[in-house]
Amino acid sequence: MNILILGSGGREHALAWATLQNPKCDRVVVAPGNAGIAQICETCALDIMDGDAVVEFATSQSIDFVIVGPEAPLAVGVSDRLRAAGFATFGPSQAAAELEASKSFTKDVCAAVDAPTAAYGHFTDADAARDYIRAQGAPIVVKADGLAAGKGVIVAMTEAEALDAIDDMFHGEFGAAGAEVVIEEFMDGEEASFFVLVDGTDVLPIGTAQDHKRAFDGDIGPNTGGMGAYSPAPVMTDAVTQKALDEIVKPTMAEMARRGTPFQGILFVGLMIKDGQPRLVEYNVRFGDPECQVLMMRLGAQAFDLIQACATGGLTDARVNWANDHALTIVLAANGYPGAYEKGSVIRGLDTLPATSCDMVFHAGTGEKDGDIIATGGRVLAVTARADTLAEARARAYTTTEQIDWPEGFMRTDIGWRAL
Ligand code: AMP
Numbered sequence: 449m450n451i452l453i454l455g456s457g458g459r460e461h462a463l464a465w466a467t468l469q470n471p472k473c474d475r476v477v478v479a480p481g482n483a484g485i486a487q488i489c490e491t492c493a494l495d496i497m498d499g500d501a502v503v504e505f506a507t508s509q510s511i512d513f514v515i516v517g518p519e520a521p522l523a524v525g526v527s528d529r530l531r532a533a534g535f536a537t538f539g540p541s542q543a544a545a546e547l548e549a550s551k552s553f554t555k556d557v558c559a560a561v562d563a564p565t566a567a568y569g570h571f572t573d574a575d576a577a578r579d580y581i582r583a584q585g586a587p588i589v590v591k592a593d594g595l596a597a598g599k600g601v602i603v604a605m606t607e608a609e610a611l612d613a614i615d616d617m618f619h620g621e622f623g624a625a626g627a628e629v630v631i632e633e634f635m636d637g638e639e640a641s642f643f644v645l646v647d648g649t650d651v652l653p654i655g656t657a658q659d660h661k662r663a664f665d666g667d668i669g670p671n672t673g674g675m676g677a678y679s680p681a682p683v684m685t686d687a688v689t690q691k692a693l694d695e696i697v698k699p700t701m702a703e704m705a706r707r708g709t710p711f712q713g714i715l716f717v718g719l720m721i722k723d724g725q726p727r728l729v730e731y732n733v734r735f736g737d738p739e740c741q742v743l744m745m746r747l748g749a750q751a752f753d754l755i756q757a758c759a760t761g762g763l764t765d766a767r768v769n770w771a772n773d774h775a776l777t778i779v780l781a782a783n784g785y786p787g788a789y790e791k792g793s794v795i796r797g798l799d800t801l802p803a804t805s806c807d808m809v810f811h812a813g814t815g816e817k818d819g820d821i822i823a824t825g826g827r828v829l830a831v832t833a834r835a836d837t838l839a840e841a842r843a844r845a846y847t848t849t850e851q852i853d854w855p856e857g858f859m860r861t862d863i864g865w866r867a868l
């Protein structure tokens with residue numbers, strides 16, 4: 449099969465890497481890709497937000513199957529365009545992608561089926577939002593309603609912080625995404641990510657992970673897209689997993705089908721767990737980045753069979769071949785990230801690194817210039833290892849980072865601390 453993957457991050461590098469291991473796969477093209485992806489398969493410049501351009505490209509390349517990596521093309525309906533043009537496509541419709549694109553939409557779906565999540569109010573008026581905050585008190589969570597590249601959430605520990613967040617959002621700090629806000633009860637507990645394939649009706653859990661959202665060691669500093677992850681997440685015991693499926697995932701997916709907008713793709717379920725009870729923090733409609741890197745390393749070649757079953761044959765008979773292993777990934781980011789950072793610095797030491805089924809350096813924001821690998825984004829590399837124990841995976845991943853010569857970058861030195 450000829451497989452097209454849309455996206456350019458560490459997530460898409462990991463998806464391409466796992467897909468290439470599957471015997472069904474003759475050819476993988478990633479658009480637009482990055483320098484690391486270009487080392488393992490074809491890449492091509494393409495505006496993946498332009499549905500016409502994507503369909504035209506897939507047609508010209510005789511593509512049999514498309515995997516949509518990021519949320520942005522899903523939210524504008526690129527998967528609908530591809531399916532309408534006859535391409536088997538992994539990724540939800542624009543209507544089902546609302547589960548990520550609109551926080552108030554998700555809150556409404558949860559309310560319809562009584563799925564456990566934070567109490568909330570939805571506001572389009574700043575004064576009403578301020579009154580609600582004063583009535584509820586802190587801590588409280590203020591969220592821009594739309595897609596805000598992971599930056600639209602303020603967990604306010606004081607009332608003043610929450611009121612400031614309202615000022616920022618209604619004065620355009622988050623662009624159009626801030627014209628509507630959701631204000632939520634603060635949930636205490638331990639966070640975990642739960643990944644479930646959904647074919648419209650059936651659900652198949654394929655793994656759990658924990659991310660490290662803050663920029664610096666000890667979970668301090670600004671929120672980022674994720675500075676490292678590991679899988680599995682110990683807090684996701686069998687009992688918690690079953691509760692999350694029965695009380696949150698299955699009812700909300702049934703509600704989506706009932707509304708005539710069934711979800712097909714990977715559902716990334718962000719959970720807060722306290723005293724064995726999971727509550728929904730958010731849904732995302734695509735794999736997490738860097739969570740995908742650890743999931744793909746654990747699933748290997750079977751990942752594509754599962755993805756294909758999800759998008760075409762249905763998941764009724766699909767099974768995951770679980771290994772009793774652990775994977776961990778460490779993100780190397782450009783100094784300054786998630787704030788302003790320089791682009792174009794040269795990364796050395798990558799040529800001699802291990803590239804095996806247990807050790808991989810996935811590229812996120814990289815490019816090639818005059819034969820050198822250069823940093824082109826905030827998060828740049830995801831150094832990933834798999835082993836029988838989490839401690840061993842972590843030790844191997846950190847050993848690999850020592851061989852990378854990139855003074856313009858930084859990483860956290862405590863990835864996995866919670867589980868170890
Ligand atoms: P989200 O974009 O909704 O995942 O929010 C980003 C992060 O903010 C989450 O991963 C949590 O760490 C935190 N967060 C979001 N909502 C809440 C909440 N209701 N209570 C506590 N923390 C939250």
Ligand code: GLY
Pocket residue numbers: 598659673674732735736737738739
């Ligand atoms: N790592 C969090 C995300 O992909 O949204």
